[in-house]
Amino acid sequence: MTTRYVQVLAFFFAVIGFGVFAYKASVLGLPLTADTDRAAWTIEATLKFDARPGPIKSELKVPALTPGFATLSENSVSGGYGYNIDYADGGRLAQWAIRRAEGEQRLYYRVVVYSDPSIEEADTTPPFPDVPTLSEPEDTAARELMSQVREQSADATSLVSELIRRVDKPGEDENIALLFDDAGSSVRRVERLIELLAFARVPARAVRGLLLADEQRNASIRTYLEVHDGVNWIYYDARSGARGLPKNFYVWWRGLDSLAEVQGGSSLELNFAVRRNLLDSLEIAEQRADRLGSHIIEFSLFSLPIQTQAVYSVLLMIPIGAFVMVILRNFVGIQTFGTFMPVLIALAFRETDLLAGVFLFTLLTGLGLAIRFLLERLQLLLVPRLTAVLIIVVFLMLIITIVAQRLGLETGLSVALFPMVIIAMTIERMSVIWEERGAGDAMKAGFGSLVVAGFAYLVMGIDVLEHLFFTFPELLLVVLAFVLLTGRYTGYRLVELPRFKVLAGKS
Amino acid sequence: MVLWGRSLDKVGVLGLNERNARYIMALNSRHLYPRVDDKVLTKRLAEDAGMAVPECFAVATTQSDVRDLPKVLADRESFVIKPANGSGGDGIIVIDGRRGDRYRRINGDLIPESMLMHHASNIVGGQYSLTGGPDAALIEYRVRFDSVFDAISYQGVPDIRIIVYRGYPAMAMVRLPTRQSDGKANLHQGAVGAGIDLSTGTTLFASSGNQRITEHPDTLAPIAGNIVPHWERILDISALGYEVSGLGYLGVDLVIDKTLGPLMLEMNARPGLNIQIANGYGLKPRFSLIDDWLKSHPEPATPEERAAVSVGLMRQFSDA
Numbered sequence: 001m002t003t004r005y006v007q008v009l010a011f012f013f014a015v016i017g018f019g020v021f022a023y024k025a026s027v028l029g030l031p032l033t034a035d036t037d038r039a040a041w042t043i044e045a046t047l048k049f050d051a052r053p054g055p056i057k058s059e060l061k062v063p064a065l066t067p068g069f070a071t072l073s074e075n076s077v078s079g080g081y082g083y084n085i086d087y088a089d090g091g092r093l094a095q096w097a098i099r100r101a102e103g104e105q106r107l108y109y110r111v112v113v114y115s116d117p118s119i120e121e122a123d124t125t126p127p128f129p130d131v132p133t134l135s136e137p138e139d140t141a142a143r144e145l146m147s148q149v150r151e152q153s154a155d156a157t158s159l160v161s162e163l164i165r166r167v168d169k170p171g172e173d174e175n176i177a178l179l180f181d182d183a184g185s186s187v188r189r190v191e192r193l194i195e196l197l198a199f200a201r202v203p204a205r206a207v208r209g210l211l212l213a214d215e216q217r218n219a220s221i222r223t224y225l226e227v228h229d230g231v232n233w234i235y236y237d238a239r240s241g242a243r244g245l246p247k248n249f250y251v252w253w254r255g256l257d258s259l260a261e262v263q264g265g266s267s268l269e270l271n272f273a274v275r276r277n278l279l280d281s282l283e284i285a286e287q288r289a290d291r292l293g294s295h296i297i298e299f300s301l302f303s304l305p306i307q308t309q310a311v312y313s314v315l316l317m318i319p320i321g322a323f324v325m326v327i328l329r330n331f332v333g334i335q336t337f338g339t340f341m342p343v344l345i346a347l348a349f350r351e352t353d354l355l356a357g358v359f360l361f362t363l364l365t366g367l368g369l370a371i372r373f374l375l376e377r378l379q380l381l382l383v384p385r386l387t388a389v390l391i392i393v394v395f396l397m398l399i400i401t402i403v404a405q406r407l408g409l410e411t412g413l414s415v416a417l418f419p420m421v422i423i424a425m426t427i428e429r430m431s432v433i434w435e436e437r438g439a440g441d442a443m444k445a446g447f448g449s450l451v452v453a454g455f456a457y458l459v460m461g462i463d464v465l466e467h468l469f470f471t472f473p474e475l476l477l478v479v480l481a482f483v484l485l486t487g488r489y490t491g492y493r494l495v496e497l498p499r500f501k502v503l504a505g506k507s
Numbered sequence: 508m509v510l511w512g513r514s515l516d517k518v519g520v521l522g523l524n525e526r527n528a529r530y531i532m533a534l535n536s537r538h539l540y541p542r543v544d545d546k547v548l549t550k551r552l553a554e555d556a557g558m559a560v561p562e563c564f565a566v567a568t569t570q571s572d573v574r575d576l577p578k579v580l581a582d583r584e585s586f587v588i589k590p591a592n593g594s595g596g597d598g599i600i601v602i603d604g605r606r607g608d609r610y611r612r613i614n615g616d617l618i619p620e621s622m623l624m625h626h627a628s629n630i631v632g633g634q635y636s637l638t639g640g641p642d643a644a645l646i647e648y649r650v651r652f653d654s655v656f657d658a659i660s661y662q663g664v665p666d667i668r669i670i671v672y673r674g675y676p677a678m679a680m681v682r683l684p685t686r687q688s689d690g691k692a693n694l695h696q697g698a699v700g701a702g703i704d705l706s707t708g709t710t711l712f713a714s715s716g717n718q719r720i721t722e723h724p725d726t727l728a729p730i731a732g733n734i735v736p737h738w739e740r741i742l743d744i745s746a747l748g749y750e751v752s753g754l755g756y757l758g759v760d761l762v763i764d765k766t767l768g769p770l771m772l773e774m775n776a777r778p779g780l781n782i783q784i785a786n787g788y789g790l791k792p793r794f795s796l797i798d799d800w801l802k803s804h805p806e807p808a809t810p811e812e813r814a815a816v817s818v819g820l821m822r823q824f825s826d827a
Binding site (some may be wrong): 382 | 625
């Protein structure tokens with residue numbers, strides 16, 4: 001009956017633990033391993049101009065809707081200028097202003113973005129455009145061309161494809177040749193296509209942005225055509241007619257107006273630089289949780305000061321070490337001194353490395369034991385004797401550290417990190433067992449403690465586990481569930497199999 | 508390994524995990540532990556229940572009591588000094604004579620009085636206590652063991668361990684001191700455990716460590732076939748241990764004195780599992796026999812009745 005309760009409770013804990021873990025991992029995108037850094041790009045726009053006398057106002061169109069990308073942070077470097085960001089038709093405007101300035105001015109706008117496929121176009125459906133009026137002879141040419149294109153298409157998308165296909169071969173159609181005579185640049189071409197599509201009352205606009213590559217000191221703005229098919233906005237390459245945006249295309253602005261303007265300045269230059277950098281995916285997850293309105297991450301360990309985080313990253317591993325000990329004691333049957341002493345020793349090993357740790361521990365316990373046997377002759381009372389052992393342990397640590405320092409052995413210095421009270425108790429326990437039950441038993445328990453400590457150290461040192469339990473502390477509930485289950489394990493321990501071997505032969 | 512585990516399970520061998528989780532936790536309430544862990548309390552309860560126990564000469568609970576001990580012990584030639592809260596026989600010293608102000612231990616060593624008093628003060632300081640807290644040193648009558656086991660024990664006091672399950676004796680063995688065990692009847696200190704046929708009181712083969720042996724390692728006498736005297740009385744006393752301790756999974760340790768007969772030495776709330784090796788049987792089949800008996804006979808029974816029932820129930824294991 002109790003076993004049933006324990007199983008239900010364990011199941012309950014495991015479900016909660018795994019549930020929160022799965023939510024944080026899949027919905028919030030918290031990384032499962034420490035090194036899943038995602039690609040992030042830092043895009044820096046530089047406005048350069050010469051100041052004229054009088055107040056200066058400068059504007060830069062900055063990204064608002066960026067399908068496929070999420071913004072991690074944005075900021076501006078602009079010594080002395082007032083800076084703010086406003087929403088404007090087609091995006092946002094970064095505005096700088098200053099009463100007076102002299103010489104060449106540089107204003108920087110920097111945005112850090114990372115690819116996030118879940119960011120989608122959340123745009124409104126535009127009204128149908130009015131049929132424009134162009135000057136002759138373009139107007140007639142346009143009307144004629146569009147009526148032909150409309151004949152050979154079924155809907156907005158096929159209409160656009162047909163139009164771009166024709167535009168691509170200007171030699172075959174004199175209307176095209178006339179209309180796209182001066183449309184060498186893709187900006188002009190997109191502008192003309194938008195005009196033509198307005199004749200068919202198809203809403204269209206220009207999309208301008210950057211192709212994010214590893215490192216570009218002078219990235220060029222590319223222009224794409226965006227057409228609304230009645231339901232969605234669809235991107236087209238105005239030259240090839242290919243649908244969709246290229247991979248890693250970052251939409252900066254929609255519309256054909258110039259991206260930057262300055263009042264009170266001259267010779268304006270706008271330059272974009274792109275740099276790819278690996279960003280801790282935890283930061284990205286935090287941002288995403290923020291956007292989803294999830295508060296879970298605000299209660300995570302990452303909100304703590306760095307030093308406290310470091311403490312917890314160790315503390316959270318202690319249950320793992322203890323779990324290893326549970327397995328080694330209850331399933332294998334290794335004998336140890338004390339219940340948690342091996343785990344504490346394992347913690348000390350983290351500072352010393354395994355081999356050096358085992359060596360120092362053995363050295364310290366061995367010397368301590370020798371001195372403890374000398375103390376036995378003095379016939380001291382228990383508590384003063386324990387204290388004497390403790391003092392001697394501290395002295396031994398001191399001596400080992402100084403000798404190691406003299407010999408230039410750095411690991412010797414870390415002996416100070418051993419929990420000395422634990423060592424003193426170990427020495428006392430070991431000497432009592434030694435006297436009462438002989439050296440064999442004392443050695444067995446001492447060796448068992450070291451083995452358990454070593455295993456616990458190795459498991460606690462697994463980076464993936466450390467990362468997992470720090471990022472997802474709720475996984476401790478899963479460990480708790482396992483511990484509860486092992487608490488009702490009534491099977492044999494591994495060491496009992498050889499112990500009772502003589503009984504196994506009978507039937 | 509798995510196969511081994513299965514064949515152990517088939518003969519009903521009880522493992523440590525199962526002992527702890529299924530028997531000790533279910534049948535032994537924590538609050539009853541002091542009744543067996545504190546030997547002073549055990550002795551008082553046992554005397555109240557009319558159980559035969561070795562006489563207690565003195566109890567030292569403070570260091571000043573320890574200082575007074577030489578006076579109290581002045582006219583005692585032989586006695587045993589033991590911690591009231593000790594476990595596994597640790598901290599017990601048996602004295603059986605004197606040379607001036609030196610005491611003779613049972614192995615012949617002479618120890619000065621100061622060392623004996625230091626030992627007593629260590630006991631009072633809690634060195635052997637299960638919790639590490641203050642303890643008491645108990646000085647009691649040293650049992651003069653009946654000569655029946657002389658041939659198969661090396662010095663010391665052989666004692667009889669009975670596992671009493673829910674008031675019914677379930678398995679028995681006699682623990683025989685060896686040279687290795689320093690005269691102590693403690694299995695993990697090297698004593699030999701010899702199984703006893705519960706229904707007849709006859710010794711079977713023995714186990715040393717985890718091995719089965721047929722002869723005592725020091726005296727080389729065959730272990731099997733010795734008849735334990737006062738066997739019925741021993742079973743009655745052990746069954747009474749259930750009333751005294753209230754524990755459903757109990758180990759009762761007894762000795763047989765030359766003149767006083769069987770005496771209860773101590774009881775144990777976590778009796779070890781080596782008794783299974785000494786008997787060549789697992790404990791679980793016997794426990795389920797007793798469980799079945801209790802299901803069909805729920806009415807209360809006296810210790811003597813229960814002991815008699817056990818003798819009948821366990822007869823089927825006598826063939827070995």
